[in-house]
Amino acid sequence: MTEEYDVEFVERTDREARFLVRGVTPAFANGIRRAMLADVPTMAIDTVRFVENSSVMFDEQLALRLGLVPLTTPPVGEFVEDDTVTLSIDVEGPATAYSGDLVSSDDLVQPADDNVPIIDLKDDQRLEAEADTVLERGKGHAKHQGAVAAGYRHLQRVEVVDDVPEFEDEQSQIVRGVIEDDGELIPTSEFDHDLSNRYPGKEIELEDVPNAFVFHVETDGSFPVEEIVTRAADTIEARATELEEAVQL
Amino acid sequence: MELRVTESTEDELSIEIAGEDHTFMNVLKGALLEHDDIGAATYDVNPEQSGGQTEPILTIKTDGGVDPLEALEEAAVDVREKATTFRDAFEAAA
């Protein structure tokens, strides 16, 4: 079976993207979405050894906060699942300990955001700790979830049917996502999500374009958006290959 | 991925695919249903907390023209190809 997929970017920044995929089945679109959320491994702190913690929060509370800090995830093949990288933090009050104060033993694994406050330290309070990271999947803990708010909507096709009858009030018609008008892709944010702004005085019909999905993906900074999509496709491919081999036996 | 056949006749197959969830099972089921000789394909999963059978069980019924296990293998190939063509199309656009 050879399918023709067609991918087109609608919006793109480093950490957020909206792209249209044509020719995918709903099942496959959902598989990609779920794989992005739960099956792409990312680095996160998992074990913390506290040397000194005289702050107002308990060790385990700080360990949770450290775990939630997104770390850049190394390229495929650099690390396998049981490898660890150690990060250390040493901050003395009065000061605030930030995620940027984490010093990593490996350049590939660094805090993705430098100014997440970890704990506010007062006079004579001190935080000194060593943290080990693990490469894990979002299925096990939300801190390993690389994609944030990943989802998709049908592409909507707009058709102008008629003019609004002369004595009828114009009603707003709200739609969110991306519309297709004569082959042109327009994010609904361009007209404040209201079709009556774009087609004043017209009667509009909307329909879902079959097998065309507009994905919206954000990442937590672990890796760029393109990376998370391709890695999600790779996890599905890996499982299909595994099944293929298992069936042959 | 551990496979365990729970029921098997000439045109019907029930197979447990351990360690998988909706992410893969639904894609696989979708690929099976696109197959010409498949009459029915479905899978059933129970929540982890429910105890008992918590691994997904895939059931395939063919129209008789093909061995269900072979159809499953073809579907796995289809899913793999879908994933690679999707990735290639995505990388071409990116």
Add this chain to the structure above:
Amino acid sequence: MMVPVRCFTCGTVVGEHWEEFDERANEGDEDPQEVLDELGVDRYCCRRMLVSHTDLVDVVSPYQ
């Protein structure tokens, strides 16, 4: 106590915006809505994380 690092619902990192939000909307007199829009905190799940947060470190620190 301290701002949550991530949004409970969607997982976006919101902690990094807290200090600016606090300074401008809580200490200052800017409109929280505008500040959040400028910070790029778009979804209401993430917005409530910042709007409803109170720092308690100063309150509990005398009782250590």
